[in-house]
Amino acid sequence: MELQSILFGLTAFIGFITLSKTIVTFLRWVWIAFLRPSKNLTDYGTWALVTGSTDGIGKAIAFELASKGLNLVLVGRDLLKLEHTSNALCEAYGSTVQIKYIVIDFVKAKGVEIVKKIEEEISGLDVGLLINNAGMANSYAEYFHLIDTQVVESIxxxxxxxxxxxxxxxxxxxxxxxxxxxxxxxxxxxxxxxPLSTVYSATKSYIEMFSRSISLEYKHTGIHVQCQAPFIVATKMTSIRRSSFFIPSAEMYSKASLRQIGYENICTPYWTHYIFWCILDALPEALRDRFVLRHYLTLREKGLLKMSMKNKKNP
Known part of the structure; x- marks a missing residue:
């Protein structure tokens, strides 16, 4: 009887600790996602450089940064799109924000050319924030051996x-x-x-480890490095036009993105993305992988069908 009481008490204590830990974790997430104050980004510097700034997340972040009073250096490969984005920013924020733009095609430019051009263009500017957003993926889910070599190289x-x-x-x-x-x-x-977006996935693993490593390397210098890991956002690259509960618009994501700058080194800024991450992380790995593979096989079928219909219209 005494042993049963001890075991019951121990079980109750473990249950209390587990529940308390869950509550603390939940409250911490609520604080980070909704209540924690944003950093004053102008404290880092008066200029922000954004790559991939003419579409999707990059463009939305550029507008959000301008709303915070930062001057912008926009980087993209299309001069007309850069001019259009620059004009739209000027119309929205007038003379309160200065804007420069740099035309670079990352697919064609060599490393030394990129470094030299960026260095020349930002010389004398108080650049305190860098958003490395430029990204590329294969147009639809496909087996690695079937993807065009040039597409792989471009990614x-x-x-x-x-x-x-x-x-x-x-x-x-x-x-x-x-x-x-x-x-x-x-x-x-x-x-x-x-799967079926193998190269894209692998390149994003590089970004995660690159961020972790330079964060440790330059932490003592006052430079904060962060890798943001979103799930799907409704952008041109994902071919999703409408936002939903788990898929925010680029504008919705950009607001969450800026709130997290200067805090954790690795984060998933948008709150429903974090929930989805917790769901996937709780699944057994084999079950999760089976679910992901089935989903991308379905996407491949849709992509092939769409391409076939397009080829029939434009023989």
Whole structure:
């Protein structure tokens, strides 16, 4: 009887500890996601450089940064799109925000060319924030051996090399003043295998480890490095036009993105993305992988059907 009482008491105590830990974790998440105050991003510097700034997440972040009073250096490969984005920002914020833009095609430019051009264009500017957002994926889910070699090479150059070389160009400016923030837009696929988008997934794993490593390397210098790992966002790249509960618009994501800058080194800024991450993480790995593979096989079938219909219309 005494032993039963001891076991009951021990079980109750363990249950209490487990429940308390769950409550604390939940309250901490609520604080981080909704209540924690944002950093004053102008404390890092008066200029922010954003790559992939003419569409999707990059463009939305550029507008959100401008609303916070930061001047912008926009980087993209299309001059007309850069001009259009620059004009739209000027119309929205007038003379309160200064804007420069740099035309670079990350698919074609070599590392030394990227570094030299960025260094020249930001010379004399108080660049305190870098958003490495430029990204590319194969147009639809496909087996690795069937993807065109040039597409694979382009994905590697845009997703890996661009972030690497742009960071190398901007770091000396931040080191000189001993402060700055670097945000690398990664992906949840850098943590969870993404079959039929293998190269994209692998490049995002690079971004995650690149961020972790340079964070340790430059932490003592006053430079904060962060990798943001979103799930799907409704953008041109994902071919999703409408937002939903688990799929925010680029504008919705950008607001969450800025709130997290300067805090955790690895984060999933948008709150429903975090919930989805917890659901997937709780699943047995074999079950999760089976679910992901089945989903992307379905996407492949839809992609092939769409391409077939397009070819019939444009023989």
């Amino acid at each position: 590697v150059r845009v997703n890996i090399e661009a972030a690497t070389w742009v960071t190398k160009a901007v770091l000396p400016v931040m080191l000189k003043k001993k402060k700055g923030a670097i945000v690398n837009i990664g992906s949840a696929s850098g943590f969870i295998p993404l």
